[in-house]
Amino acid sequence: MGKLQPDCDPNDLPPPYEQVVSGQPSLDDSLPPLAGPSTATPPIADNEVQDNDRSEITERPSTTMSPFLSQDPTALHSLISHEARIPPRPCLSVRGAHQETHPDRNDRKENRTESVVDFDFRINLTNYLVGDPDHDAGWYQLRVARDGDGQKLYRGGRCRSRTWKRNARGRRVRLPTEEDGTATENVGLVEDDAGPDLMGWCERFCQDPSPVKSFTFTRHIENFNSSIIHSTLTSHLRSLNYQGNIDISTSFSNRLFTVYSPHWINRARNNNFVYYTCLILQLWLITWPIIWLLERRYAVVGSVWLFSREVGSQHVYARNRDEAGIAEDLAPVVTQAAWERRLDGKVLTPQDMRLLRRLEREGQERGGRILVVNWDRISGWGRDQYT
Numbered sequence: 001m002g003k004l005q006p007d008c009d010p011n012d013l014p015p016p017y018e019q020v021v022s023g024q025p026s027l028d029d030s031l032p033p034l035a036g037p038s039t040a041t042p043p044i045a046d047n048e049v050q051d052n053d054r055s056e057i058t059e060r061p062s063t064t065m066s067p068f069l070s071q072d073p074t075a076l077h078s079l080i081s082h083e084a085r086i087p088p089r090p091c092l093s094v095r096g097a098h099q100e101t102h103p104d105r106n107d108r109k110e111n112r113t114e115s116v117v118d119f120d121f122r123i124n125l126t127n128y129l130v131g132d133p134d135h136d137a138g139w140y141q142l143r144v145a146r147d148g149d150g151q152k153l154y155r156g157g158r159c160r161s162r163t164w165k166r167n168a169r170g171r172r173v174r175l176p177t178e179e180d181g182t183a184t185e186n187v188g189l190v191e192d193d194a195g196p197d198l199m200g201w202c203e204r205f206c207q208d209p210s211p212v213k214s215f216t217f218t219r220h221i222e223n224f225n226s227s228i229i230h231s232t233l234t235s236h237l238r239s240l241n242y243q244g245n246i247d248i249s250t251s252f253s254n255r256l257f258t259v260y261s262p263h264w265i266n267r268a269r270n271n272n273f274v275y276y277t278c279l280i281l282q283l284w285l286i287t288w289p290i291i292w293l294l295e296r297r298y299a300v301v302g303s304v305w306l307f308s309r310e311v312g313s314q315h316v317y318a319r320n321r322d323e324a325g326i327a328e329d330l331a332p333v334v335t336q337a338a339w340e341r342r343l344d345g346k347v348l349t350p351q352d353m354r355l356l357r358r359l360e361r362e363g364q365e366r367g368g369r370i371l372v373v374n375w376d377r378i379s380g381w382g383r384d385q386y387t
Helices: 046-054 073-084 198-207 226-238 264-269 272-280 284-294 323-339 350-366
Strands: 017-022 090-103 111-124 140-144 155-157 213-222 245-252 256-260 296-306 308-311 314-317 369-373
Touching (some): 073 296, 198 213, 198 296, 226 245, 226 323, 264 272
Antiparallel strands (some): 140 296
């Protein structure tokens, strides 16, 4: 990461261009099918590929303040049951940047350093990590906290605790029955004497007389080691002689869903203008302690999606690939997208991924690398520069 030398070692230069195409190519359905993965890694089934074509990273609402959800446990139970069937949306973010130092025009003695982003894009990992509960319910679990389970969770208080304290002022809520015709399906519930099931917690939340309260539902993926994918893809990017800073991370676009009571404090805290005003004016020093004192938090329900599990004596994966297999399958897409300097942090579409795989494969067959160039993005290839 030092100053460029006039005589560089040819081995340190990027791989040669096989073909340079100006502008973005047209994407159509006439592209030939991609070569399947190696026999060492089980291929993705046709129906999974079709699902991947339809999958997108869409921003869904993560909060709601509908009044009836804080008053009617049946409505809250129905909403949580619906959210529980929605899988998590994991997304792989790939970013590369290097530093460039230039003389400051206003001060000849000082240099100005700026960060130049070489590539920045995302990949939807849903169809690599998440199993299909409609075909095999073993990939999905709904976990509900029980009284006496020993877990420190938000059970209707200001802080995490292992027990729930009954509020004497709570009113009794009549649960629906089959005779009413309004009974709802209890998804993944465990009904015994150990404590409340999902409906029981919905009833406790709606009975809570606190004006400022929240009920949070969480999603996460279990038995998944993202560091294997990150390190493998980093190695592939380094093979392009990229010497800049590489940042690869995995995030979820729908990890949390929270139901707030319709109090003016909750409305204010979810208003962007009020939120940033408090940050800029340092009012959070006053407002956040007030919210902490007033709010009663419930975070006792969550869905767990298994990336892998034990079936008999075999260790199986939700999409028939382990972390190393996923990384090798994504490597051609990631390296080609980085080589083309894909920017703006956009999610690669299925059409983009098919095209990138095709260009990578053709480049390997021809002994070079096919490049789709946006001439506005031509700059130093991931190496600190001093001028």
